[in-house]
Amino acid sequence: MMNELIFFFNKVIVSGAVLGSVYALGAVGITLIFGILRFAHFAHGDMMTMGAFVAFVLASIASALGISTFWPTGFIVLPFAMVITAGLALGIDRTFYQPLRAKGVKPVTLLIASIGVTLMIQGLIRLFGGVQTRSFFENESKQLFRFDVSWLGASRTVNVSEPQLLLIAVTVIAVVALHFFLTRSRLGKGMRAMADNPSLALVSGINTNQVVRATWIIAGSLAAMAGTMLALDVILKPDLAFNIVLPIFAAAIVGGLGQAYGAIAGGLIIGFAETMSVFNWAIMLRPFRDNLPEWVPNDLSIVPTEYKLTVAFVILVVVLLVRPTGIFKGVSS
Amino acid sequence: MRRDAMLFLALGVFLLAIAVWQQIPTTLFMLVTASAYALIALGLNVQWGYAGLFNFGVMGFLMVGGVAVTFVSYPINEAFWASDGPFMLFKALLAAIFGGVLVYLATNSQRFGIKGKLRTFLIVVSWATAYIVYRSQIDPAARLIEDEAGFIGGLGLPVVLGWLFGGVLAGAIAYIVGRICLGLRTDYLAIATIGISEIIRALVKNMDWFTRGTLTVSPLPWPTPSPADIVASGLEDATMSTVLARVGFLSLTVLMIAVIFYFLQKAYEGPWGRMMRAIRDNNVSATAIGKNVTKRELEVFILGSILMGIGGAILASFSQILDPSGYQPINHTFIVWVMIIVGGAGNNYGALFGGVFIYIVWTVSEPASVLLFGYISDFSEGAGIGAIPNIESRALQMRVFVLGLVITFALRYFPQGVIPERIRTEK
């Protein structure tokens, strides 16, 4: 029985936490942008991919310079990639969104513009980077930790890769840092104030342009973090995050748009829901296989693996129908 | 109006230039596809331009149209009908109906005095039961069909019937989607429609028993004589027969567009169109005067989706292949939005113009950008920097970038499009 539980832990808990962390980091950015600027930033997925590519370029430069450490090089360059991506996010806002905001357009127009930005980022990444997949671990090895849990009576090991551990660790750090930023710092509180009531924030003398900039910096750097860690865990490809922008939106909406903590919860919910729904629950029945009736099928997964991404959407639709403001009450406007 | 006429005239001149550059058969090929896209753009214009409904799931409706026309017009697969497949599918259908009834009963259980938590619990259980019962029937059926017959094949009926069925099916799905999503605020509607089109794509790609999935279905029949038919009837010149066949197909699509356009324009200028614009421009006051806004919006959503379904069916018929992996949001959703934004949302002439113009530009930009990149590569090689590697694929990516740039540029500098909506003085 223990072996099956360890298998479940590896397949559902570890994978779910990894996936959930990536979703959470992306969803926080989307939810903050929504809270402050009141539009659904569709280009967020490609901002994550862009961050991962920036990190890849930096890592290549680093290894060309002969820099090699105990840590994966892609992880070492992450802070720089975050800074650069935050700068790019600010530039994108200044060039494409801010002029539209200044004209006082409806949020929908900004959403369409963000789709234009998505296409531009996709085009540029493929133009310069080509369409092939790349690995951060061409010159280094990806460590896989096998934790011996024989003391639990299992012969299987708990398997976690180094990037996965790092991903979960940086997500926890980012969430704690974000919490302190939002509850303790002047700018962070100003950000919550503006998400709560933009016009009152303005008459309170809160520098709204500064808050907008802070939002893009946080969203951009978290996007770079999520994208890079995802690429470290799996592989770097041009459609790395475009494919998951939908679950990320689902996470943000499930958590209640505008709610940073909700987005984190939403990300984990969606992550675990996906891994649990494609998990073959028949494995858990294996210890009892001799006593099971004939008709119990071998495959008891809730949905086939190829429908994994649609799980997020089904959750999204259910939440929209049952509780449109999300689990944590979202911004209404 | 004179400016519009000039624009269409310019489009004609542009097409002539394309015909000289790319030869007549290729131009005709583009024109037929462009006409399908024009129809799709009209559909989106009805939804977005008339009523301000945000549909980012165009691709899903095009796929529904493609699947529908394949099912109706593809020749009958004898192996399927000879197998147990039809019977098993019938059982799966019964299971689906059983599940539907179960869910319906649970949802309406308040009529039997069941309320609150218990009702919620019943609804969840009924959905789960319905899902399990359906899966228990459809899974073996799908496996059997895929093993014994490949897929279910078609009905061998006339193609135009398939187009209409594409419209009907798309409209039916739009009804369900609309019932779920239209009450939502705009951003949610956008995300929801993108999600639905991705679900449709996942289904069409993976329901091998129905669509052959990645194996693709071809050749789909044409409604008009195909090049091969014309050759068979005695005309031996291959180019000529291709041209004739494509002209035949084009006349059919142009005729359809003309009829649809006429009715759309009538509706737009009539009281129905006025009401839609009132709802779009000021939701609150329309509610205040007692029009059922959500119901009207649902009508418009269905109407637009029907046009998209027909357009998607035409696209599949003309290319003679149902290729589920060939559907991409860029080529099937975003480009339609570019057509509307550039052409002018709210104006059918604008949608028509944008549909044809953007499609042609998008298509010829492929050889054009390869040509351009070739020059740059020659230049950089001559300058000693070296040639651009993988010119072809990179050149194609350049187009995606330009498409994005066009969207943001148009939103900023001419948000009304080249043929803007005419605001009549009707206050």
Next chain:
Amino acid sequence: MSLLEVKDVHGGYGGAPILNGVNMSIDKEDVGVIVGPNGAGKSTTLKAIFGLLEVTDGSILLEGTEVANMQADKLVPMGLGFVPQEFNVFTSMSVHENLEMGAYIRRDDFSDTIASIYDMFPPLKEKRKQNAGELSGGQRQMVAMGRALMSQPKLLLLDEPSAGLSPRYMMEIFETVVNINQAGVGILMVEQNARQALEFASKGFVLANGKNRFTGTGRELLDDPEVARSFLGG
């Protein structure tokens, strides 16, 4: 030089004019009260002063500096505070955080100011950790006024501070306003409860159709039979 000088201001939303020539002058000892019928442009005048709507003509001088069409976040550092009528607290933030947001522009230590606000509104001290959204209407009004005072304004604009409050609360709010004024803050407020407000107003402005109809001290307006008949309900 007056604290605030409003000269022949015209303005409105998106081309539709609402203000057609408003004049007023407020000094730091003044409590100015704007009264008038619905739609006369009372709240709009406050919004125009605070840069929340476009001023098309005329000028607004704050201590001699032209501030018409200046963004709100520039006006707060210049000594202007604003208490909107509705949505005037950050509902998802605690009372204490609401006050902190009022001091957003201040980089110095403002704990003294917070303490003085809690002295002025004792109920807030008890509830300082509670979300402002959970408070009663009167307490919200206190939070809103406290928030605006945190920036230590020279001139405080109040938009119908007594709206929706019981008469007892109204009198309390008015007393607070007078106290704030005596501490050296100029007041300009819009009031529906015109009679009570004009009692303590050093300056009164009766607006109609976006223009001054009558201007005088509060007493003068109360004693003017025409003002009483047309605007104060007899």
